[in-house]
Amino acid sequence: MSRIVVAADFGGTNLRSALVDANGEIVDRLDVRTPASAAPAVILSDIVKLFRAISARSPVPPVGAALGVPGLIDADAGKVIIAPNVAGFRNLVLTEPIAAELGIPVFIENDASAAALGEHRFGAGRGTRNLLHATLGTGIGGGIVVEGRLYRGAKGLAGEIGHIIIDPAGPRCNCGSRGCLESMVSGVAFAERARRIIASGASPVLLEIVGYREPTAADLHAAAKAGDRQCEAEIRHGGHLLGLGLGSLVNVLNPEAITLSGGLLAMGDMLLAPMKESMFSIAYGPASGTLVRLSTLGDEAGLLGAAAVAFERVESVAPQA
Ligand SMILES: [Zn+2]
Structure with a gap:
């Protein structure tokens, strides 16, 4: 069984998530409305809930998760500096609290950078x-x-x-x-x-x-x-x-x-x-x-971009044998 990651694409309307395997196949998906509240605690708990729900449907435990966000991102710090289209996304550290809840490494990336990596790996x-x-x-x-x-x-x-x-x-x-x-x-x-x-x-x-x-x-x-x-x-x-x-x-x-x-x-x-x-x-x-x-990725570019980020980050610390 191929490795699987949780990929998510954070837009102004929907928070889309998917399980993606190493070949770029979307194994399963789950979308919810983007949290209406701008309170960081609500945003974080909604993302954790979604990631838990999609992870529970995975045939093997996911090895990591990544979230593409439209805005300025400090990827190494796991922090959204500002995402003008998403309420509450300003100086918000996302990855650490989510990783602590899920028990797997979590990463974020600017959505266009993620799209580049998605095209490179899968498109x-x-x-x-x-x-x-x-x-x-x-x-x-x-x-x-x-x-x-x-x-x-x-x-x-x-x-x-x-x-x-x-x-x-x-x-x-x-x-x-x-x-x-x-x-x-x-x-x-x-x-x-x-x-x-x-x-x-x-x-x-x-x-x-x-x-x-x-x-x-x-x-x-x-x-x-x-x-x-x-x-x-x-x-x-x-x-x-x-x-x-x-x-x-x-x-x-x-x-x-x-x-x-x-x-x-x-x-x-x-x-x-x-x-x-x-x-x-x-x-x-x-x-x-x-x-x-x-x-060639069409509507899935956001999800496959985030998946590519998760695979790249996970492989950089634990290359697949
Ligand atoms: Zn300019």
């Missing part, structure tokens, strides 16, 4: 030694795998690829800087472009799609597909900028592959073709051979 990055993963969604996240291991940096904050500067005169980013990749190409950034196009009166097509609600990146794409040239140009320009960001990273890291996940992939080649073009146009020397692959 589109299998077989690579060095991998850059980018999550293209509401924001832009990333993770870096170097020589088969997650690169965490000095304080576990590595991989914040959304905050490399693309245009110093660009829009203000949540982080305080101007012109970060995330402030120019992301679900939020595309929605903002759509809002401006509507306000300018330039696109009756987009206005008809959106009506009186707030526009989204998907609306911009729908208008572009319906033939609106300006909306299409915005997406293509976004792809071009994304390629500049990723191409710069490729020049620094020389990964064998870049893996991509996230909702913006629904824009398809309208985003990805200009992205690849600008990426390879600036890739220096050997970096031009980097493969671009789409995530």
Whole structure:
């Protein structure tokens, strides 16, 4: 029987958990609503209850557990520094109290870093030694795998690829800087472009799609597909900028592959073709051979990412014979 870990993915709505084996097969799963209370004691006891319930269904005792959290994480200290979308997740030490209750090692990781490790171990990055993963969604996240291991940096904050500067005169980013990749190409950034196009009166097509609600990146794409040239140009320009960001990273890291996940992939080649073009146009020397692959983990990326973190951490102290 293969080793099994408990994996969990902490979102703003649901806390999803699963038993995952060493091949990345989900053996069983259990989801609950994210605790509504922001009290640390309630959050901890809800996680412990869920982990106990899912562990009890495991055919063999789980060897470890890991939790992916969207936010700034001090992975080595097992601490959430801040997770803006989850109430109560601020300067919260999670791993020690949960491990003490469960009697197995417990780890946490930033969800995008976990996703990188998940792609490397179980998904589109299998077989690579060095991998850059980018999550293209509401924001832009990333993770870096170097020589088969997650690169965490000095304080576990590595991989914040959304905050490399693309245009110093660009829009203000949540982080305080101007012109970060995330402030120019992301679900939020595309929605903002759509809002401006509507306000300018330039696109009756987009206005008809959106009506009186707030526009989204998907609306911009729908208008572009319906033939609106300006909306299409915005997406293509976004792809071009994304390629500049990723191409710069490729020049620094020389990964064998870049893996991509996230909702913006629904824009398809309208985003990805200009992205690849600008990426390879600036890739220096050997970096031009980097493969671009789409995530194969789909909806399970969060759980399989957390599982990969648990396996990596457990194996680093007790390698499987
Ligand atoms: Zn930023």
